[in-house]
Amino acid sequence: MNFIFLTALKVEALPLIKRFNLKKDSKTQLYINRNISLLIIGIGKQKTKDRLEFIIDLKINWDKTIIVNVGIAGGEKNKTKIGSIYYINKIIDDKSGNIFIPDILIKHNLEEISLTTVLNSVSDDSSQYTGLVDMEASQIFESISSYMPCHRLVFLKIVSDYMDITDWKVIDVESLIQNQIDNISKVINCFNNQNLSNRIILENLEINLLKEYSEKFKLTKTQSLQLISLSENYKKNNGSIDGLKLHFKQIPKSKKERNNAFDTIREYLST
Amino acid sequence: MLLIQSENTFLPDFSHIYVESEAKKYNLTRECLDRFPKATIVEISDYKSFFNRKNQDFQIQKNSIKIILAVKKPPFIYKSTDILQDGGFRNFYYNTPILNCLYNCDYCFLQGMYSSANIVVFVNQNDMETAVEKELSNRTYVNDPLMLSISYNTDLMAFENILPITRSWINFANTKPDLRIEVRTKSALFNSLSDLAPSRKIIFSWTLSPERVVTNNEFNTPPLERRISAIQLAIKKGWKVRLCFDPVIIYDNWERDYGDLLNKIIFSIDRKNIYDITVGVFRMGKDYFQRVRKSSPDSLEYYKNYVVEDKIVTVCQDDREAVKTLFINKLRDYISEDKIHFWL
Numbered sequence: 001m002n003f004i005f006l007t008a009l010k011v012e013a014l015p016l017i018k019r020f021n022l023k024k025d026s027k028t029q030l031y032i033n034r035n036i037s038l039l040i041i042g043i044g045k046q047k048t049k050d051r052l053e054f055i056i057d058l059k060i061n062w063d064k065t066i067i068v069n070v071g072i073a074g075g076e077k078n079k080t081k082i083g084s085i086y087y088i089n090k091i092i093d094d095k096s097g098n099i100f101i102p103d104i105l106i107k108h109n110l111e112e113i114s115l116t117t118v119l120n121s122v123s124d125d126s127s128q129y130t131g132l133v134d135m136e137a138s139q140i141f142e143s144i145s146s147y148m149p150c151h152r153l154v155f156l157k158i159v160s161d162y163m164d165i166t167d168w169k170v171i172d173v174e175s176l177i178q179n180q181i182d183n184i185s186k187v188i189n190c191f192n193n194q195n196l197s198n199r200i201i202l203e204n205l206e207i208n209l210l211k212e213y214s215e216k217f218k219l220t221k222t223q224s225l226q227l228i229s230l231s232e233n234y235k236k237n238n239g240s241i242d243g244l245k246l247h248f249k250q251i252p253k254s255k256k257e258r259n260n261a262f263d264t265i266r267e268y269l270s271t
Numbered sequence: 272m273l274l275i276q277s278e279n280t281f282l283p284d285f286s287h288i289y290v291e292s293e294a295k296k297y298n299l300t301r302e303c304l305d306r307f308p309k310a311t312i313v314e315i316s317d318y319k320s321f322f323n324r325k326n327q328d329f330q331i332q333k334n335s336i337k338i339i340l341a342v343k344k345p346p347f348i349y350k351s352t353d354i355l356q357d358g359g360f361r362n363f364y365y366n367t368p369i370l371n372c373l374y375n376c377d378y379c380f381l382q383g384m385y386s387s388a389n390i391v392v393f394v395n396q397n398d399m400e401t402a403v404e405k406e407l408s409n410r411t412y413v414n415d416p417l418m419l420s421i422s423y424n425t426d427l428m429a430f431e432n433i434l435p436i437t438r439s440w441i442n443f444a445n446t447k448p449d450l451r452i453e454v455r456t457k458s459a460l461f462n463s464l465s466d467l468a469p470s471r472k473i474i475f476s477w478t479l480s481p482e483r484v485v486t487n488n489e490f491n492t493p494p495l496e497r498r499i500s501a502i503q504l505a506i507k508k509g510w511k512v513r514l515c516f517d518p519v520i521i522y523d524n525w526e527r528d529y530g531d532l533l534n535k536i537i538f539s540i541d542r543k544n545i546y547d548i549t550v551g552v553f554r555m556g557k558d559y560f561q562r563v564r565k566s567s568p569d570s571l572e573y574y575k576n577y578v579v580e581d582k583i584v585t586v587c588q589d590d591r592e593a594v595k596t597l598f599i600n601k602l603r604d605y606i607s608e609d610k611i612h613f614w615l
Contacts, residue, residue: 101315199569
C-alpha cells in the first residue's frame, strides 16, 4: 500500500519525516521515501483544499493509497487527556453541519472520538464542542473521498490543549507528535494490507492496449466499450488477454471488414 | 523495510453501532446496544448520510459489517415488484425491517442496490405494523389474504439471534386473520423460533443450493445439511415450508449437482409438508448488474455471457429451458406440477 501523511504544520510533520526517513522532493513538495509520502497542507480549510487539489493533480495511484491525517487538536476537558492520541470516528463540519464518517474496518488500539472542524481556532468556548476540534479534517474528507473509498481515510489526532489557550507558542507540538510516533506507526502497519486496495481486472497497460486496438481498427464507441467489457470477462475467466493481439494484426480496409473482424474478436472473447 | 505487511486485521462484525439520534428512544435500539456492550457507539443524525455515502467498497465492508439503527420514514410497505416471486398471491407486498444481509451471496442484488454493506435495522416496528394494518383494510382483492414478504432486502432469520424481529412479525401476523407472512431464508437458525406454536399463516421459504454453490457463491451461509436440518425441524414442528431453488447457477456439470441436490431433498424431506417449490435462474436489473460489475467483484458470476431482456440481465433461453426440464423431470413424482413455480 502507499501512504500519504497530511499534516497542517511543519512541526507536526517533523517526527514523521524523521521516523520514516522522508526526503523532500523539490518538484512536488512531497516528502517521500518509497511508499510513504507526506504533504504539509497548512492551517485551515481553504489552504487544505488548495493543497489537496495539488496532490490530486499528481496522478497518484489512488487504487492503493491510504491517506493519514496526523495533527494536534483541542480536546474536551472532561473526556480527553493532553498528549493522548485518538482515532477519529466522526467528523462534523462546524460551518455546514455536514457529517463525514470514515469506515473503521481495521483493528487499532486507540481510543475513538468525534471531531469538529472549525473555521477559526477556539480558545475560550470549549463547552460548545464535544470530542476534539481541528481546522482541516472535514475538508480533507470532503476533497479526498471523491477519489478513494472511506475505508482508506484515517484521522489521528493528539490533544494539545483544552481549547483554553491564547498563546499557541507555548505548545510543544513536535514533542506531542513524537511521543505518539510508535502508536502512529502501529496504526499504519495495520493498514499495510493489500486487501484494502481497489480490485483491478484490467491493468492500465492492458486498457491502453485495448484503446490502441480500438483506434487502429477504428472501432465504433459501442464496439470499443464491448471490447473492454468482453476483455474483462475473458481475463477473469482465463487469466490473460495476451492472445487478443493475434486478432489485431491485420488492419481492416473497410467498415465491413472491421465489423467482420470485430465479430471474430467477440466470438473469441466469448468462449 | 519501512512497514510490516499486515494480514487479517479486520475488526469483528458489529464493532461499531451507528445510532440515529431519533432512534435512541426505541426499545429495539436498547436491545441491540445491550446485545453488543463492547461496541463503539457513534451517534448520527440521519442514516442515509452514512449508509449512502459515495465511494464505499461494499465487498471490503463485508469484512467488518457495522449496524446502523435508524427510524424508518414512509413508505413502510411496498407493493410487489416484477422481479419478486409472488407465489400466486394477488395481494403481494414486502417491507424492509432490515436493509442488507449478514450473508454475502455473490449473485445477490443487494450489492447493486446499496452502496454500503452495513446493516440498517429500522427500530420503529410499530410504524411498520400500523402500515400493514392499513393496507389490510385497503387491499385490492378483499377476498384474498395479504401476503407480506418480510425478508426481501435481508435474511431476517439469520439475524434472529441478534434481534428477534422475525418472532415479532410472526406474533403480529397471528393477530391478523387476513395476513400471511413469508420468511425467505438460508439460515439454520430455526431453533431460535421453534418454541413458537406453528401457524398456517406463516411460510418459511428456504433457499437450497448444491454444496458447491454454497461454498463458491453463498459466502458465510450455513452448509446445505444444516439448512435441510432446519427444514426438517420446522416441518416436524408443524410449519409450512416452501423450497426455493433460486437462483440455479449455471456452470459445467450444474445438472449433475442440482440433480444430486434434488435427490437428496426427495429422500430427506416429506413431500406432504411442502407448501410449494419455486425455481429461478440468475437475474438482476441491468443497472444493479452494471453497478456491481463496476466494483470489479471477485465473483465470476459477473463475467459470464448473459442476455438482457426488458432491462433484466439473465441467462440465455436454452439454459432456462434446461433448468425447467431438469426440475420438472426430477420433481415429477415428488410434487404436483402446479406446485412448482418457475421464474425463468
